[in-house]
Amino acid sequence: MLDFENVTFSWSKEKAPLIKDLSFHVTPGAFVALIGVSGCGKSTIFKLINRLIQPASGQILIRGEDIGKSRGPAGYMPQKDLLFPWRTIRRNLMLPMEIARVPAKEMEERTSAMLEEIGLADYADKYPHDLSGGMRQRVSFGRTLLTDADLLLLDEPFSALDALTRINMQEWLLKEWSRYHKTVLFITHDVEEAIFMSDQIYLVHDRPIRSLEVIDVPADRPRTRDLLTRPDIVQLKSSLVDRLRKEASL
Amino acid sequence: MKKHLSSVIFMFAVLILWQMAAAGINAAYILPSPAGILVRLWELREPLFKVHLPSTMLVTGIGLAISIGLGLALAIVMDMNDHVQRMLYPIIIASQTIPTTAIAPLFVLWFGYSIWSRVLVTILMTFFPVTITVYDGFQSTSREMEDLMISMGAGKGEIFRRLKLPGALPYFFSAVKMAIPISIIGAAIGEWLGAQSGLGYFSKRMMTQLDGAGVFAPIVLLSVTAMIIVGIISAAERALLPWRREI
Numbered sequence A: 001m002l003d004f005e006n007v008t009f010s011w012s013k014e015k016a017p018l019i020k021d022l023s024f025h026v027t028p029g030a031f032v033a034l035i036g037v038s039g040c041g042k043s044t045i046f047k048l049i050n051r052l053i054q055p056a057s058g059q060i061l062i063r064g065e066d067i068g069k070s071r072g073p074a075g076y077m078p079q080k081d082l083l084f085p086w087r088t089i090r091r092n093l094m095l096p097m098e099i100a101r102v103p104a105k106e107m108e109e110r111t112s113a114m115l116e117e118i119g120l121a122d123y124a125d126k127y128p129h130d131l132s133g134g135m136r137q138r139v140s141f142g143r144t145l146l147t148d149a150d151l152l153l154l155d156e157p158f159s160a161l162d163a164l165t166r167i168n169m170q171e172w173l174l175k176e177w178s179r180y181h182k183t184v185l186f187i188t189h190d191v192e193e194a195i196f197m198s199d200q201i202y203l204v205h206d207r208p209i210r211s212l213e214v215i216d217v218p219a220d221r222p223r224t225r226d227l228l229t230r231p232d233i234v235q236l237k238s239s240l241v242d243r244l245r246k247e248a249s250l
Numbered sequence B: 001m002k003k004h005l006s007s008v009i010f011m012f013a014v015l016i017l018w019q020m021a022a023a024g025i026n027a028a029y030i031l032p033s034p035a036g037i038l039v040r041l042w043e044l045r046e047p048l049f050k051v052h053l054p055s056t057m058l059v060t061g062i063g064l065a066i067s068i069g070l071g072l073a074l075a076i077v078m079d080m081n082d083h084v085q086r087m088l089y090p091i092i093i094a095s096q097t098i099p100t101t102a103i104a105p106l107f108v109l110w111f112g113y114s115i116w117s118r119v120l121v122t123i124l125m126t127f128f129p130v131t132i133t134v135y136d137g138f139q140s141t142s143r144e145m146e147d148l149m150i151s152m153g154a155g156k157g158e159i160f161r162r163l164k165l166p167g168a169l170p171y172f173f174s175a176v177k178m179a180i181p182i183s184i185i186g187a188a189i190g191e192w193l194g195a196q197s198g199l200g201y202f203s204k205r206m207m208t209q210l211d212g213a214g215v216f217a218p219i220v221l222l223s224v225t226a227m228i229i230v231g232i233i234s235a236a237e238r239a240l241l242p243w244r245r246e247i
């Protein structure tokens, strides 16, 4: 689904590159968590995929095609919900379809269906400031789905939520993911969240980023939170936390 | 209404003190009393409402319209292009250091006593706050929202229409509300400096006749008019920007 081929990138010519000769692959339909210490360049990888910035060299491919050729190649969900305060919930959901010039009738139908899907049909004509944090993230995720992209890039989508809402949203997101068969790349700081959600964890382990360490999560789906108390998973979690702490102190 | 109660009471207190002070001094050409001003406003209603108020409003209206148009256009080009911004911004700031009252007689030389000399004074005072406020509005929109739109495949025009324009709308309303009193003052100054009609001109004429209440009457009329128009714009703002109500 997604391929990085020898990608090099630096924020400025004077600075050493942040990403050097990086190659990695994400298989279609996978749920991949991207973890690494703060400031290591995770969001930068997303910006490259979104074409907000250009690599100095190398190629990024989505479904085997260079992203340079496509318009809005991936669905991006930022950490802050970034809902437009002057748009109602319904019209916020419509934004990606307006940009993609989806015909009005189809847009109406898909928006109404999505409002049902995210459980906010009663809030269609409210404004974002009327909603709670969890509701706003659901709208933001619905908007990301309506980009119609097969690849979803989620940048710490739940980090601003309280612990309980966060757990609910994790389970909700997994349910949505299994329904839509999308490929998800999910940045998180939270090792537990990464293990609970993903098939593979891609760990950023060097600077500049030359490769990502791939760790398979040995668990079937559907998952319950009991998984997190299984001995081998507890083991995996503490070894990952140790790795990250060592990275952070470098 | 309740939240305005204290300021209404305060205003009445000031007016009563004023009335008593005026009665104490007992020289209407130095300090006319509020009641005296109201009486004079009534006596002069014919020329004030039929000739001079319309004349001032015409200058204000034309000046305001041109200022808003010019301000919007400047704000848009400055927002779109950094080079233009660097070129224009200092000039726009510099234009504000020109003392309006000193340069206005020059406008009278150019345009005579036609309304255009007064309109020009109005524009000179008004376009600046409009330009700067609307430009700030464009700049205030979130960079992250822009990035999000780019990730959805939006081009520059799309970002302007769906993000910058609606995001700057509250700033636009602030600019207009600020511009209304400024443009009325601008028109009155223009009239004061050279005109044959208008409330500013009328006030000046009353001064030469040592008619204190007659000087104040058109001024009261001016500020009441400004308040009414600002009130209308505020109501329009509340109707058009429902999402701002409870923020």
Ligand SMILES: Nc1ncnc2c1ncn2[C@@H]1O[C@H](COP(=O)(O)OP(=O)(O)OP(=O)(O)O)[C@@H](O)[C@H]1O
Pocket (backbone or CB within 6 Å): A011, A018, A036, A037, A038, A039, A040, A041, A042, A043, A044, A045
């Ligand atoms: N717009 C920018 N201009 C210059 N440097 C930047 C910019 N954005 C990020 N950087 C730098 O790139 C590095 C990586 O930033 P990035 O946001 O990708 O980190 P991150 O892994 O997402 O961190 P976090 O976990 O805190 O979100 C940082 O050192 C940061 O200073």
Ligand SMILES: [Mg+2]
Pocket (backbone or CB within 6 Å): A042, A043, A044, A155
């Ligand atoms: Mg980040």
